[in-house]
Each structure stands twice: as structure tokens, then as C-alpha cells.
Amino acid sequence: MSAGVAELLRNQIISLSSISCPQVGMATSSLAAQLSKSVSLNASLYVDRSRRKPTESYLFTSREAEQHDFHSLYALGVNGITRLKTLDPKFAKYEATLFSDSSRDLDRTLQSEAQNIELDKMLYHFLRDLGPYLLETPTGKVLEWVVRRFR
Numbered sequence: 001m002s003a004g005v006a007e008l009l010r011n012q013i014i015s016l017s018s019i020s021c022p023q024v025g026m027a028t029s030s031l032a033a034q035l036s037k038s039v040s041l042n043a044s045l046y047v048d049r050s051r052r053k054p055t056e057s058y059l060f061t062s063r064e065a066e067q068h069d070f071h072s073l074y075a076l077g078v079n080g081i082t083r084l085k086t087l088d089p090k091f092a093k094y095e096a097t098l099f100s101d102s103s104r105d106l107d108r109t110l111q112s113e114a115q116n117i118e119l120d121k122m123l124y125h126f127l128r129d130l131g132p133y134l135l136e137t138p139t140g141k142v143l144e145w146v147v148r149r150f151r
Helices: 003-016 022-038 043-047 062-066 070-087 089-095 101-105 113-133 137-150
Strands: none
Touching: 070 089, 070 101, 070 113, 070 137, 089 113, 113 137
């Protein structure tokens, strides 16, 4: 769920909690609390672009980088990993994790410390395997996705 949708739902639930029925009020207050916990710690940065630093990019100027959302960067990264697999089949093992559909919506700030440690290990191994291919064209595409998505 995006931060904007979660915030909108939370606000609507809070307004519902003013209903005179105590059971409805308690249930909606509980749901509002749960929703507020699931909002990304970076939610304000997703909504308010004026507070963001200029986007740094491996492939694009900062102005061009601002034009690309995570979905277009994901498509770029998937294209790159597909091409890297033709150079070396060992990159296939990263396709199901770092380049999966679920990776588009992954927010590290909502992950547990253990999950972030596992992700860091996977990124370390991926970048180590990527080293010999640094000058290849698809490498830039996967680096753009990995750096911008997983920070």
C-alpha cells in the first residue's frame, strides 16, 4: 500500500471513530493505529518533492532521473539482468529476489533488522558477482535499479 493511500485511509478511519457507537470507535481507532505503523518512514519524501535531495543516478542526469519512477527503473533493471544472464548464468539466482515483482514495493524502512541484514548480504554477493562485468551495458541498468531501489 502506498504511503498516500495509507494516510488517506487513516484519516478516514479517524473521522469514522467519532461515530457514537463505542465498538465502532474502538475498532476504527485500532485500525488507524495499525495503518499508521505501516506507513513508510520515507512517506513524506514520497509525497513532498520539495524536501527531496536532487536524485543521483548512475545513468541519468539528476533532471532525467527525476522523471523515472520505480516501475520504469524496475523495467530497466529486469532488462539488464536478462541480458547479464546471457553473459553469465549465475545472475539467474538474483532474478527471483532483487529483480522480482515484490522487490518493486519493498521498503527497507519497514523491514526488520534481520531482513535488512539478509538483503545486505544478497546485495553484497550480487555486487561482487557484478564486478567483472562493470563495463558491460546491462550492468549500468541493473546498478541503477539496485542503487535507487535498495539504497
